[in-house]
Amino acid sequence: MLESLRARLLLWYTSILVLVILAFGGAVCYLFWRSMLTGLDEDLRQQAQAIAGALRPGAADTFDLDLPEELMRSFQGDSRQYYVIWNAGGDLVDRSDPDVDVPVLEAAVSRSRTGVREVTVRAGGGATVLVGQETSELRRDVWVLGGTVAGAAVVALGLSLVGGWFLARRALAPIVRISRTAKAMSQGDLSARIAIDRTETELGQVALALNQAFDRLHDSLDRQRRFTADASHELRTPLSTLSLVVEWALARDRGAAEYRETLDTCQRAATRMRAVIEGLLTLARADAGEPVLRRVPVSLDQVAHEVVTLLRPLAERRKVDLTVSGAGAEVAGDPDLLRDVVTNLVSNAIHYNREEGRVEIAVWKEEPSACLQVADTGIGISSEDLPRVFERFYRADKARARDAGGAGLGLAVTRWIVESHGGQITCTSEVGVGTRFLVRLPLKAVAGPVQP
Amino acid sequence: MRLLVVEDEVDLARTLRKALEEEQFAVDVALDGDEALFQMTEISYDAIILDLMLPRRDGWSLLHALRQAGKRTPVLILTARDAVEERVRALDLGADDYLLKPFALTELLARVRALIRRASGDPSPTVMLGDVTIDTAARRVSRGENAIDLTAREYAVLELLARRRGTLVTRTMIWEHIYDEAEEHLSNAVDVHVSALRRKLGHDLILTRRGQGYIIDA
Numbered sequence: 208m209l210e211s212l213r214a215r216l217l218l219w220y221t222s223i224l225v226l227v228i229l230a231f232g233g234a235v236c237y238l239f240w241r242s243m244l245t246g247l248d249e250d251l252r253q254q255a256q257a258i259a260g261a262l263r264p265g266a267a268d269t270f271d272l273d274l275p276e277e278l279m280r281s282f283q284g285d286s287r288q289y290y291v292i293w294n295a296g297g298d299l300v301d302r303s304d305p306d307v308d309v310p311v312l313e314a315a316v317s318r319s320r321t322g323v324r325e326v327t328v329r330a331g332g333g334a335t336v337l338v339g340q341e342t343s344e345l346r347r348d349v350w351v352l353g354g355t356v357a358g359a360a361v362v363a364l365g366l367s368l369v370g371g372w373f374l375a376r377r378a379l380a381p382i383v384r385i386s387r388t389a390k391a392m393s394q395g396d397l398s399a400r401i402a403i404d405r406t407e408t409e410l411g412q413v414a415l416a417l418n419q420a421f422d423r424l425h426d427s428l429d430r431q432r433r434f435t436a437d438a439s440h441e442l443r444t445p446l447s448t449l450s451l452v453v454e455w456a457l458a459r460d461r462g463a464a465e466y467r468e469t470l471d472t473c474q475r476a477a478t479r480m481r482a483v484i485e486g487l488l489t490l491a492r493a494d495a496g497e498p499v500l501r502r503v504p505v506s507l508d509q510v511a512h513e514v515v516t517l518l519r520p521l522a523e524r525r526k527v528d529l530t531v532s533g534a535g536a537e538v539a540g541d542p543d544l545l546r547d548v549v550t551n552l553v554s555n556a557i558h559y560n561r562e563e564g565r566v567e568i569a570v571w572k573e574e575p576s577a578c579l580q581v582a583d584t585g586i587g588i589s590s591e592d593l594p595r596v597f598e599r600f601y602r603a604d605k606a607r608a609r610d611a612g613g614a615g616l617g618l619a620v621t622r623w624i625v626e627s628h629g630g631q632i633t634c635t636s637e638v639g640v641g642t643r644f645l646v647r648l649p650l651k652a653v654a655g656p657v658q659p
Numbered sequence: 660m661r662l663l664v665v666e667d668e669v670d671l672a673r674t675l676r677k678a679l680e681e682e683q684f685a686v687d688v689a690l691d692g693d694e695a696l697f698q699m700t701e702i703s704y705d706a707i708i709l710d711l712m713l714p715r716r717d718g719w720s721l722l723h724a725l726r727q728a729g730k731r732t733p734v735l736i737l738t739a740r741d742a743v744e745e746r747v748r749a750l751d752l753g754a755d756d757y758l759l760k761p762f763a764l765t766e767l768l769a770r771v772r773a774l775i776r777r778a779s780g781d782p783s784p785t786v787m788l789g790d791v792t793i794d795t796a797a798r799r800v801s802r803g804e805n806a807i808d809l810t811a812r813e814y815a816v817l818e819l820l821a822r823r824r825g826t827l828v829t830r831t832m833i834w835e836h837i838y839d840e841a842e843e844h845l846s847n848a849v850d851v852h853v854s855a856l857r858r859k860l861g862h863d864l865i866l867t868r869r870g871q872g873y874i875i876d877a
Contacts, residue, residue, distance in 0.1 A: 447761030
């Protein structure tokens with residue numbers, strides 16, 4: 208029971224409440240008692256003064272007492288008041304009742320003895336007048352007060368316990384909800400989210416933050432699942448071509464030409480699979496956060512020219528015009544990877560183009576970046592596909608890229624390369640008009656290259 | 660029997676065509692969804708082999724369109740995607756069977772034959788026509804005890820008529836089911852095949868309906 212936050216909360220503040228009530232009640236009772244006593248003392252003193260006034264010293268240590276009628280009466284019956292008078296030597300001079308037996312008390316003090324309160328005053332002739340009163344009634348009054356306070360305290364306690372229990376439950380219910388949802392989430396229900404009433408409260412903020420974390424987790428797990436599904440699909444297709452063509456070739460005796468054709472098909476399939484696997488490995492490395500890469504001076508325009516030379520035959524085959532322009536953009540990075548970036552962009556531009564189309568590559572310097580742009584007059588990318596174009600395995604036109612030998616990984620890898628060089632890549636496009644990819648990389652600092 | 664292969668992976672499509680033609684099928688190939696839709700609606704195939712991931716129009720939407728058009732052609736799905744929901748969706752949309760890539764060629768052939776059998780309402784791989792027995796799995800014909808030699812085309816004509824026994828088959832239908840779109844054929848080629856069949860299997864097997872076509876009696 209004590210483990211429960213609710214129970215502990217309740218226990219704590221109930222204990223404090225009890226203490227406060229007891230302290231308060233105790234103080235009230237004490238103050239009441241003291242004020243009663245003070246009143247009583249005053250009363251008794253007045254009586255004593257009256258008696259002292261009525262006392263006249265006689266001859267040889269004797270006294271005459273001439274008490275008025277009402278004064279006399281206050282000591283009679285069941286008044287519980289009494290008086291005692293001593294002379295200077297402490298001998299009894301007079302008392303209100305023969306039963307009264309009081310130890311001597313010096314003058315001008317007040318004292319309490321068991322069940323009584325006594326006050327003395329000095330009187331003429333060295334006598335001491337003492338007036339006392341039984342305090343049983345007074346005591347009873349105080350007890351009644353105390354009892355009332357205690358009773359009220361119990362009621363208050365009861366109410367606060369009950370009320371507190373419900374209040375605590377209401378206040379802590381969100382925590383229970385949060386922990387339940389978190390447990391569901393960790394046990395595999397990826398869609399579990401905390402229902403939030405209000406986000407301004409502290410718990411609301413916690414719930415909001417947790418929901419966002421769950422969303423991110425769900426997203427990344429989804430992406431992983433898609434990735435694995437896509438990857439296996441991408442590998443299965445060339446694999447099935449391979450196994451099919453081999454099975455066909457072995458089904459009966461064939462001529463050399465057919466065997467050669469079969470082997471060509473096998474090679475193409477193997478190349479496809481290699482491309483997919485390499486792309487996957489690169490991305491896996493990217494995911495593992497492996498640090499980059501060589502950093503040597505690389506001239507972007509030189510890389511662009513190399514790529515154009517490499518891809519010109521392809522462009523000619525597809526009747527696409529390929530131009531490159533610009534100069535003076537030097538960056539620090541890995542020349543092979545950067546060449547891969549340009550190759551990927553340019554070959555996409557060629558493949559997704561129309562006949563008699565154009566591909567224009569431009570390189571320039573725009574402080575603090577080096578810019579490279581590949582623009583084509585191709586089929587374009589729709590606005591729904593555009594944000595997803597850098598996703599792994601995403602292909603806007605599902606099988607076109609297969610002819611290009613790609614597996615949909617090209618742009619994802621390209622983006623990773625650009626970003627690990629500290630740059631960024633953006634894409635704009637219009638369906639039927641063309642597409643433009645812009646790569647920005649930090650210009651190489653004037654100080655020499657940084658060796659790894 | 661005439662098949663349509665819908666597959667965008669060129670090497671795979673080409674290999675399938677070669678393999679199926681060796682099994683005496685007439686094969687047309689469509690490399691994208693739009694082309695496939697056109698072919699499917701124009702021609703009555705005996706079976707369609709359909710890849711789900713296609714450019715321009717994916718396999719599911721093709722299936723849907725095919726069934727909406729009321730075509731009862733049996734469809735075998737080929738897919739590399741092993742997500743159950745995708746196959747279920749295809750089957751629910753009207754596909755008859757599926758095969759995961761990579762697959763064994765022999766299995767593909769057997770499943771295609773099974774689909775065609777089922778579509779013709781005769782689940783047995785062996786067809787008996789009087790004293791003529793056709794083993795459609797092995798593609799062998801025998802008359803009584805003797806095995807009969809038929810050319811590929813002759814066998815195809817015979818199987819077609821046998822599968823549609825009791826119904827009239829026009830010459831046009833025979834053309835469509837024996838030849839693929841790339842082949843040229845002589846207008847009397849069908850008659851030539853039918854005469855050969857009569858010679859080899861008996862003159863009572865295939866009846867002529869003048870001006871209309873041929874029929875094997877049930």
